[in-house]
Amino acid sequence: MSSVTKTDVILIGAGIMSATLGTLLKELMPDWNIKVFEKLEQAGEESSNEWNNAGTGHAALCELNYTTEKPDGSIDISKAIKINEQFQVSMQFWSYLVNAKLIHNPIDFIMPLPHMSMVQGEADTAFLRKRFEALSSNPLFQGMEFSDDPAKLKEWIPLIMQNRPANEVIAATKIDTGTDVNFGALTRMLFNHLQSKGVDIHYKHSVDNIKRSGDGSWELKVRDLNSGTTENHKAKFVFIGGGGGSLHLLQKTGIPEGKHIGGFPVSGIFMVCNNPEVIEQHHAKVYGKAKVGAPPMSVPHLDTRFIDNKKSLLFGPFAGFSPRFLKTGSLFDLLTSVKPNNVLTMLAAGAKEMSLTKYLIQQVMLSKEKRMEELREFIPNAKIEDWDLVVAGQRVQVIKDTEAGGKGTLQFGTEVITAADGSIAALLGASPGASTAVHVMLEVINKCFPEQVKDWEPRIKEMIPSYGKSLMENPELLLEVHATTAETLGLSKKEPVFS
Numbered sequence: 001m002s003s004v005t006k007t008d009v010i011l012i013g014a015g016i017m018s019a020t021l022g023t024l025l026k027e028l029m030p031d032w033n034i035k036v037f038e039k040l041e042q043a044g045e046e047s048s049n050e051w052n053n054a055g056t057g058h059a060a061l062c063e064l065n066y067t068t069e070k071p072d073g074s075i076d077i078s079k080a081i082k083i084n085e086q087f088q089v090s091m092q093f094w095s096y097l098v099n100a101k102l103i104h105n106p107i108d109f110i111m112p113l114p115h116m117s118m119v120q121g122e123a124d125t126a127f128l129r130k131r132f133e134a135l136s137s138n139p140l141f142q143g144m145e146f147s148d149d150p151a152k153l154k155e156w157i158p159l160i161m162q163n164r165p166a167n168e169v170i171a172a173t174k175i176d177t178g179t180d181v182n183f184g185a186l187t188r189m190l191f192n193h194l195q196s197k198g199v200d201i202h203y204k205h206s207v208d209n210i211k212r213s214g215d216g217s218w219e220l221k222v223r224d225l226n227s228g229t230t231e232n233h234k235a236k237f238v239f240i241g242g243g244g245g246s247l248h249l250l251q252k253t254g255i256p257e258g259k260h261i262g263g264f265p266v267s268g269i270f271m272v273c274n275n276p277e278v279i280e281q282h283h284a285k286v287y288g289k290a291k292v293g294a295p296p297m298s299v300p301h302l303d304t305r306f307i308d309n310k311k312s313l314l315f316g317p318f319a320g321f322s323p324r325f326l327k328t329g330s331l332f333d334l335l336t337s338v339k340p341n342n343v344l345t346m347l348a349a350g351a352k353e354m355s356l357t358k359y360l361i362q363q364v365m366l367s368k369e370k371r372m373e374e375l376r377e378f379i380p381n382a383k384i385e386d387w388d389l390v391v392a393g394q395r396v397q398v399i400k401d402t403e404a405g406g407k408g409t410l411q412f413g414t415e416v417i418t419a420a421d422g423s424i425a426a427l428l429g430a431s432p433g434a435s436t437a438v439h440v441m442l443e444v445i446n447k448c449f450p451e452q453v454k455d456w457e458p459r460i461k462e463m464i465p466s467y468g469k470s471l472m473e474n475p476e477l478l479l480e481v482h483a484t485t486a487e488t489l490g491l492s493k494k495e496p497v498f499s
Contacts, residue, residue: 024438351408369384
């Protein structure tokens with residue numbers, strides 16, 4: 001039996017979630033020992049990588065799936081409020097890090113960019129108008145504009161309005177406080193900071209097994225992928241933040257909270273514009289409406305992106321299917337995730353989600369020409385030679401038994417599974433994930449360190465002034481947070497300038 005190395009905290013996976021939790025814990029408890037194990041060669045290479053997600057600072061400014069129409073015709077904005085408030089928490093924490101000089105050059109990871117929703121047809125225009133009225137009266141969504149006037153829309157979205165039939169009914173909302181976030185760059189910045197603070201980061205290391213020790217701590221069997229040697233590491237607290245790889249590790253822990261949970265992998269494909277003249281004509285993130293039967297993560301959007309200090313234009317996502325749980329995963333991931341305790345949950349989901357299965361099969365079969373047809377709903381005169389296909393990240397949608405949905409309900413969103421004693425937590429699920437990372441990791445801290453949280457509260461409030469308060473109910477605090485984060489993160493400037 002090889003010797004065991006003891007540490008306070010182990011983080012599995014070097015993505016935005018582990019980066020955020022590690023940074024928070026290092027601020028709260030500077031003398032704790034923290035170790036990170038990552039299978040790949042560097043941080044932020046899987047779901048957090050800038051090419052593997054939409055790069056939208058999700059604040060419910062443009063995503064129509066966060067607002068639903070109730071049976072009486074009114075609009076339910078409760079989810080939009082929740083997501084917006086959570087994004088404000090991330091913005092405050094990032095500002096704190098910049099002000100404290102723990103990370104530098106926010107322009108490298110966040111840019112101001114208008115967020116827009118766009119719909120076609122009378123019915124959807126009526127819905128968008130009602131949504132605009134419900135949101136714009138709320139302080140969180142101040143500054144939102146609505147227009148169905150073609151002349152106004154030509155100013156906002158010239159590329160989308162080119163060559164449209166004069167009689168086409170089209171409407172949009174626009175808000176200038178939206179952002180484009182490069183989560184890959186931010187993740188790498190945070191890990192550089194953690195390394196400078198003495199955090200041990202082990203790349204090319206795979207966690208093969210995880211089990212409970214007699215003393216209640218967790219023992220991990222970790223394999224060095226370069227040498228093939230294995231080591232045993234022990235920690236009082238473990239966070240499993242391995243993206244699609246988290247489900248298998250959660251199952252290995254054997255905690256009851258991890259049972260009856262399955263995962264269904266969905267991959268994303270984007271079209272990327274290779275023509276600089278076309279890229280220059282668009283400056284916004286424009287979200288449309290999901291097709292009937294399509295899952296919420298496949299809402300079509302035409303996005304300006306800033307990657308490697310260069311302006312890009314992406315359209316998508318088109319859903320794809322691969323049984324892998326990570327882009328770098330195994331073809332057996334889906335199969336090996338089915339266990340005696342979740343097989344009925346998985347089968348129930350299969351029976352329930354026939355329309356999703358059908359949708360995914362249709363998406364996988366799409367030719368490039370068929371994808372161009374969908375793009376032309378946004379850019380009527382798009383040319384096939386101006387666009388290339390890029391495979392984005394794998395997302396594992398959580399399947400679990402819920403009271404509302406019954407057995408085998410597909411969950412869209414981010415789920416944190418925590419052991420009853422708070423000694424281990426795993427993050428599963430997809431969007432709005434990265435945008436709400438700080439809020440989600442504060443939840444992990446609250447659940448897993450209940451004794452310390454009281455003492456930590458003043459320090460958390462220094463980093464996140466709105467902690468424990470609702471910004472919507474404190475308009476003065478909201479204005480202050482908006483102004484200071486915009487100033488610190490360089491979002492007050494309209495157009496980014498690249499040297």
